[in-house]
Every structure is written in C-alpha cells, then in structure tokens.
Amino acid sequence: MxxxxxxxxxxxxxxxxxxxxxxxxxxxxxxxxxxxxxxxxxxKSKDELIIALIDHFMKEIISDIDYMVNNTKNDEELLYTFYYSTFHAFHKHSDFAKIFIKEQTQSFNEELIVKIHYYDRLMEGIILSLIERLYGEKVERTKYDLIYCIKGLMNSYSGLFLFNNAPLNRELLCQSLVEKTNLLASHTTVPFITHEDFQMLKHPIKEEITIEQIIQMIEQVLKEIDEPIEKESLILLKQHLLEPTLSPAIAKGLLENIRNHPHCKWITYLLFRYYEIEK
Amino acid sequence: MxxxxxxxxxxxxxxxxxxxxxxxxxxxxxxxxxxxxxxxxxxKSKDELIIALIDHFMKEIISDIDYMVNNTKNDEELLYTFYYSTFHAFHKHSDFAKIFIKEQTQSFNEELIVKIHYYDRLMEGIILSLIERLYGEKVERTKYDLIYCIKGLMNSYSGLFLFNNAPLNRELLCQSLVEKTNLLASHTTVPFITHEDFQMLKHPIKEEITIEQIIQMIEQVLKEIDEPIEKESLILLKQHLLEPTLSPAIAKGLLENIRNHPHCKWITYLLFRYYEIEK
DNA sequence: TTGACAAATGACTTATTAGTCATTATTATA
DNA sequence: TATAATAATGACTAATAAGTCATTTGTCAA
Known part of the structure; x- marks a missing residue:
C-alpha cells in the first residue's frame, strides 16, 4: 500500500x-x-495508475466541495463557499487539476473518458442542487443553462492560476464570480440549454452504491490507516451500517472524526449521501 | 503544393x-x-505539419470573425454577429476546432504553445475592441474581466456541439449569449481581472529573471508609491533578496501586503515565482 | 528512342517504451 | 540457523513510430 x-x-x-x-x-x-x-x-498497467490517480483526487475534491456546500447553512454565503472550496481544492491539488483539465478532451482511453464524464456529472449535480436551493422556482427554466455558465466561468478563471502561475486573490475571484452568478441567475430570460437538452446529454450515472460496497470500502481503508480515532470511528460506522443502533448525533460525530482523513473522504461523502436519502 | x-x-x-x-x-x-x-x-517533420495546420485554419477563422465584426455597422447586431460568426467558423472547421481546443493545454512542443498563445491573443484583441465599441467608458474597469467571461462562455458552449455532437440551434445560442454578455457588461461591479493583470498575462515570462532585475524593479516602484505599509514591505523584501534573513512566513506576509497594489502586481508575481510559494 | 531530371517509393535504421520473467535479495517462520 | 515465502530487480522482448535513402518510376526535351 x-x-x-x-x-x-x-x-x-x-x-x-x-x-x-x-x-x-x-x-x-x-x-x-x-x-x-x-x-x-x-x-497492472500504466492505465491502471492513471485511473487510480483520477479516482483518488476526484473523490477527495468532490467530497470536499460537497461537504462545504452541505454545511453552509447561510444561503448568503453558499455561492461564495462553493467557489471558494472549489478553487481551494483545485489549488491544493493543482498538479492533478492540470492533468485533469489537460486530458479532459484529449484521451483515447475509453475507461478514462468514462471516469472523467462520471465525475463531471457529479460536479453538475452539486451545482444544480446549489442553484435550486438558492434560487428555487425562479430559475426553473434557466437552471440547466446556468450550470453551463458556471462551469464555463470556473474553467476560464481556473486556467489563469493553473497554467499562468498568476498569484491568486481567491477572495476577490470568488466575490466576483458570486456577483456574476447572481446576475445571470436573476436576469437571464433566454436559456440555451433546456431540461430536455440536459437529459439528453446525461450519460446514465453509475447505479447507486450498495451498503455492501461501502462496507467493503471501509474494510479496505481500515487496513490502510493507523490513527486510533479514525480507526475506531470507522469500525463503529461499519457496525452501524450493518445494524443501525447509534443515535444520529453520534453517527454524525463519527463522520466528523473521519472526514478529514485523506483515505476516508470518499466514504464520508457516500455515507452523508446515504443517510440523506434514508431520512 | x-x-x-x-x-x-x-x-x-x-x-x-x-x-x-x-x-x-x-x-x-x-x-x-x-x-x-x-x-x-x-x-520536414510531423511538427511542421501540425504548425502548418494551426496557421492555416487560425488565419482563416480569425479573419472571418474579424471581417464580420468590422463590417457590422449596426451596434445592436454586433455581439450577435460576433458570436454567430465565431460559432459558424468553429462549426465549419470543427475538425480543426477540436484539435485546437484539445491541444491548447496539452502540448509538449514549444513552438506550438507559442502559436496557440499568439492566436489566443488575437482573439482577445477582437473581443476587447468589440467590448469597447459597444459599452465604451461604462466598462472601463470591467472590460478585461469581461473578456474572460466571454471566452469562458464560448468555450463551455462550443464544447457542447464539438464533443457531444448535439444538434445546434445556433441562432438561439447566440441570442442567449448576447443577453448574458449584456447582463454582465451592464451590471458587473466586482471585476476580477484588472488592467494590470491583463498586461501581466500578456508577457508570460520564459527566460529567468535575475535577482538584480527584481531589485531594480523594486527600487523603481518605491519611487512611484506613497503608501507606508507597501513601501516598508517592499524595502524589507528587497533586503531579504540581497541577504535572506526573514522566515518564509514573514516573507509571505510581506508579499500579501503588496499583492493588491496596482504597481506591485508584477513584482509580486515574480517574487511568488522566485520563492515558489504559489504554484 | 534515349537520357537527364524530378518525383515517388518503401524497406531499413534508430529510438523509444510498455510490459515480462528468470534471477536475486529480503523477510518471516519453524 | 535453515528453509520457505515474498519482494524486488533489470535485462530482455515485442511493438510502434519517426525519419532516411538507395532504388524505381514517370516525364519530357532533344
């Protein structure tokens, strides 16, 4: 390992x-x-290494962003937090982000394209739920179009610091993008991408992950880590998955314990999603 | 031939x-x-073929767009014409556009990168003159930022028909982008990219700049500014360059102090690169 | 028809790199 | 300590592809 x-x-x-x-x-x-x-x-091969890299970092990045967004209670701050954590993650893993953006359009390897598509979809999902929460009914007709605007803006500006080494005033950048997003959300009347287009573009996302798969993942991670708190938390969460006994508060606390461990981020993301759906 | x-x-x-x-x-x-x-x-080589392709098509595309923009007398139609002719050119030469977008971030070949940068600059020039003509003084502070928004939006939406071969309602797309551009141009108050940033991006440094040159620049800027904090920070950073005595944290802090001063942006950029604090 | 010149060919050389496997080194166990 | 099991090595194979050049083919003026 x-x-x-x-x-x-x-x-x-x-x-x-x-x-x-x-x-x-x-x-x-x-x-x-x-x-x-x-x-x-x-x-087994060079390809397997590439796939492993993409999985590892995309899981960490997506779960970081998702966590931040879900834990920002104040709607006023939500957009800012989203942009901030996204650029923070890109910056923290800039080596990876570079590769990801570079290879996004240029890969011959089928498995890689599928992977990239998959994570791109997850990002779109996060953005969509964020838009719906913030603007609700008002953007019913324009929300899918808004996703593409947000992605376009993020892409354009992240290229600046990823490929030009420009030093980044991240606070200002995020403020600026929040303003732009609000503008577009409030005043757009001519969306290009409709609900139907969006459905059409959608590649069927991989089917829901089962409890068994999550448990397997936990067992795998248990072998990889040494920290006692994280280890015990994982063991308890695993038991809780098999037979729910813990109170929601305790379960939440255990998730907090493992949230920041690099090897646990994906599991945390999946579990948060799992319990969200359950209730 | x-x-x-x-x-x-x-x-x-x-x-x-x-x-x-x-x-x-x-x-x-x-x-x-x-x-x-x-x-x-x-x-003479495969590289020569690639360069020839880029030159051939970019010249055609850029001059098509430029011609259309210059020959649209009616300002009302100008933005629409710009988007329309751009997407028209992308569509007409979609094979090439794909390659151009694909290789934009991924090239190993130095000459190719220079070429792509050059044409990218030309495009920015066209967009800038278009913005200035349409909105004039009103966007003085935001026009460079607007360029990046427009480029981001174009990129995001052109990806749709280039890589997803979605059938394209070009009229609707252009209408939609015209509205968005007008929104952003009329209401943006927090630009991210300023005139100084734009100048900085214009001259991506290739050859190493010596400490002596940076010190000279600092001395020059010291004569130009009055703010006490920025001044002292610059003096300390200059001494630190001559004889490194400050801890990395202090040096970083001093850089933060000068980072947002318009006259210090370039120096900050160089120093960040020099210390490799920000990647 | 011929010979001079240019155009075109493709087998060959050189270089690179993914992936293998017989061999060797290291560690764990009895 | 001896032996088995496991990990690590790097020379080797096979495949691919850029670029070369001795040879062949085609053209045309005399």
Whole structure:
C-alpha cells in the first residue's frame, strides 16, 4: 500500500510537468528509487495508475466541495463557499487539476473518458442542487443553462492560476464570480440549454452504491490507516451500517472524526449521501 | 503544393478523430494513397505539419470573425454577429476546432504553445475592441474581466456541439449569449481581472529573471508609491533578496501586503515565482 | 528512342517504451 | 540457523513510430 502511494505521488508530479503520454514508467520508477518490475507489482498497467490517480483526487475534491456546500447553512454565503472550496481544492491539488483539465478532451482511453464524464456529472449535480436551493422556482427554466455558465466561468478563471502561475486573490475571484452568478441567475430570460437538452446529454450515472460496497470500502481503508480515532470511528460506522443502533448525533460525530482523513473522504461523502436519502 | 494540401486535409481528419499523438505518419500517407517518403518531400517533420495546420485554419477563422465584426455597422447586431460568426467558423472547421481546443493545454512542443498563445491573443484583441465599441467608458474597469467571461462562455458552449455532437440551434445560442454578455457588461461591479493583470498575462515570462532585475524593479516602484505599509514591505523584501534573513512566513506576509497594489502586481508575481510559494 | 531530371517509393535504421520473467535479495517462520 | 515465502530487480522482448535513402518510376526535351 505504501509503495502504491509513493508511485502515485511521484507519478503525479511528473505527469503534471510533462503530460501523461510523455512520461515513461521507467522515469517514474527512477524518480521513486525503485525498479521497473516493482511498479508492475503495484499496478497492472500504466492505465491502471492513471485511473487510480483520477479516482483518488476526484473523490477527495468532490467530497470536499460537497461537504462545504452541505454545511453552509447561510444561503448568503453558499455561492461564495462553493467557489471558494472549489478553487481551494483545485489549488491544493493543482498538479492533478492540470492533468485533469489537460486530458479532459484529449484521451483515447475509453475507461478514462468514462471516469472523467462520471465525475463531471457529479460536479453538475452539486451545482444544480446549489442553484435550486438558492434560487428555487425562479430559475426553473434557466437552471440547466446556468450550470453551463458556471462551469464555463470556473474553467476560464481556473486556467489563469493553473497554467499562468498568476498569484491568486481567491477572495476577490470568488466575490466576483458570486456577483456574476447572481446576475445571470436573476436576469437571464433566454436559456440555451433546456431540461430536455440536459437529459439528453446525461450519460446514465453509475447505479447507486450498495451498503455492501461501502462496507467493503471501509474494510479496505481500515487496513490502510493507523490513527486510533479514525480507526475506531470507522469500525463503529461499519457496525452501524450493518445494524443501525447509534443515535444520529453520534453517527454524525463519527463522520466528523473521519472526514478529514485523506483515505476516508470518499466514504464520508457516500455515507452523508446515504443517510440523506434514508431520512 | 497540391500534395501539401491533400496531406493537410487528410491529416486533419485523422487528428480530429484520434488525436495528434495517436496518429502516425504512415496512417496519414496510407489515407492519402501516397508513400511515407512523399510526406517528407512536403513537410520536414510531423511538427511542421501540425504548425502548418494551426496557421492555416487560425488565419482563416480569425479573419472571418474579424471581417464580420468590422463590417457590422449596426451596434445592436454586433455581439450577435460576433458570436454567430465565431460559432459558424468553429462549426465549419470543427475538425480543426477540436484539435485546437484539445491541444491548447496539452502540448509538449514549444513552438506550438507559442502559436496557440499568439492566436489566443488575437482573439482577445477582437473581443476587447468589440467590448469597447459597444459599452465604451461604462466598462472601463470591467472590460478585461469581461473578456474572460466571454471566452469562458464560448468555450463551455462550443464544447457542447464539438464533443457531444448535439444538434445546434445556433441562432438561439447566440441570442442567449448576447443577453448574458449584456447582463454582465451592464451590471458587473466586482471585476476580477484588472488592467494590470491583463498586461501581466500578456508577457508570460520564459527566460529567468535575475535577482538584480527584481531589485531594480523594486527600487523603481518605491519611487512611484506613497503608501507606508507597501513601501516598508517592499524595502524589507528587497533586503531579504540581497541577504535572506526573514522566515518564509514573514516573507509571505510581506508579499500579501503588496499583492493588491496596482504597481506591485508584477513584482509580486515574480517574487511568488522566485520563492515558489504559489504554484 | 534515349537520357537527364524530378518525383515517388518503401524497406531499413534508430529510438523509444510498455510490459515480462528468470534471477536475486529480503523477510518471516519453524 | 535453515528453509520457505515474498519482494524486488533489470535485462530482455515485442511493438510502434519517426525519419532516411538507395532504388524505381514517370516525364519530357532533344
């Protein structure tokens, strides 16, 4: 497990610098100080490494954003928080964000395209629920169009700091985008993308994840981490999944405990979604 | 010459389908019904072909748009004409547009990056002059920011028909974007990109700038500004450059102090790069 | 018809890189 | 300590692709 993480970290650096195609396995293993053969003990192929990277970081980024949005009670701050946590995540994982944006349109690998599409959909889902919460009925006709505006603006501005190294006044950027979003949401009368278009564009998202799958994931993560608090929290949450005994407050508290551990972010996201649906 | 055009046409098709990297010369020549050697009679290398393609199509697209914009006398129609001719050109040369957008962020080849930047700048120039003509003084503070909004929106929506081959109601799309642009132009009060930022982005530095040059710049700026905090921060940063004594946290803080001063933006940018604080 | 010149060919060289596997080193166990 | 199990190695194979060049083919003026 440790070896796998080492490879992922080092590979990410090189990929961001040179691009995925231009980085041979040999260079990654040299940089890690291991042999080429050792790489293939951790990953079946170069593609598997790429997929693992995308999964790892997109899960972390999406769950960070989702958590922030769900835990901002004040609607006034909601948009700002959304933009802020998005750009924060992009900045924190800028090496990855670069790769993600770079390869977004350029991949030959089918599995990769599906992955990227999938996470793109999740992002759209977050944006949509945010718009609905903020503007409600008023944007019924324009909300799908708004999603594309927001995505376009984010893309344009994130390119600035990702590829031009410009130092970033993130507060100002977010303020500026909040204003723009509000403007577009309040005054747009001619949407381009309608509900029907949006449905059409929608690739069927992967079917709901089962409790069994979440439990399997927890068991996997338990092997990877050492921190006692997180470990015990996970064990309790697992039991709670099998047979719900804990009060909602305790369950929520346990989720808080594991929320910030890098290996637990995705599980936290799934569990939050799971309990949201249940009630 | 005829041969050269044949190769360019056929190569464009294959590039758009598979990506540039994934298309071998052999495949292009097979598709053309000529030999591999014949290719090298027309182009010195694969790179030369790629550059030739970009030049050819970007010249055509840019001049089409520029012509339409310059020949629209009625300001009411100007924005609509701009969007319409842009999307028309993208659609007409969709194979090329795909490649251009794909490779925009992903290129290894230095010459190619320079080319793409150059044409991107031309596009920004067209958009800027259009904004100035339409809104004049009213957008003095927000016009550079507006450019990035327009580019972001165009990108987001052109992706729809380029990569999802959604059927396109171009009239509706342009109407919709005209409304959005007018909204943003009329009501934006918090621009993110200022005149200074825009100037800065114009000259992306390639060659290393020496400490001495930065110090010279600081001395120059010191003469220009009066604010005590910014002044002292600059003096301290200058000493720190000559002989590093400050802790990273203090240096970072001083940079924060000067970051938003219009005359210090470029220096801040250089220093951030120098210390590699912000990536 | 011929010979000179240009155009075109494709087998070949060189280089790169993903992935394999027989061998060696290390660690755990009895 | 001896032995089995596991991890790690890197030389090797196979595949791909850019670019070259000796040879062939085509053209046309004399």
């Amino acid at each position: 440790i070896k796998k993480q080492l490879i992922m970290e080092k590979a990410l650096e090189l990929f961001a610098q040179q691009g995925i195609e231009a980085t041979p396995i040999q260079q990654i293993t040299d940089y890690c100080g291991i042999s080429k053969g050792a790489f293939y003990l951790s990953f | 005829i041969k050269k055009q044949l190769i360019m046409e056929k190569a464009l098709e294959l590039f758009a389908q598979q990506g540039i990297e994934a298309t071998p010369i052999q495949q292009i020549t097979d598709y053309c019904g000529i030999s591999k050697g014949a290719f090298y009679l027309s182009f």
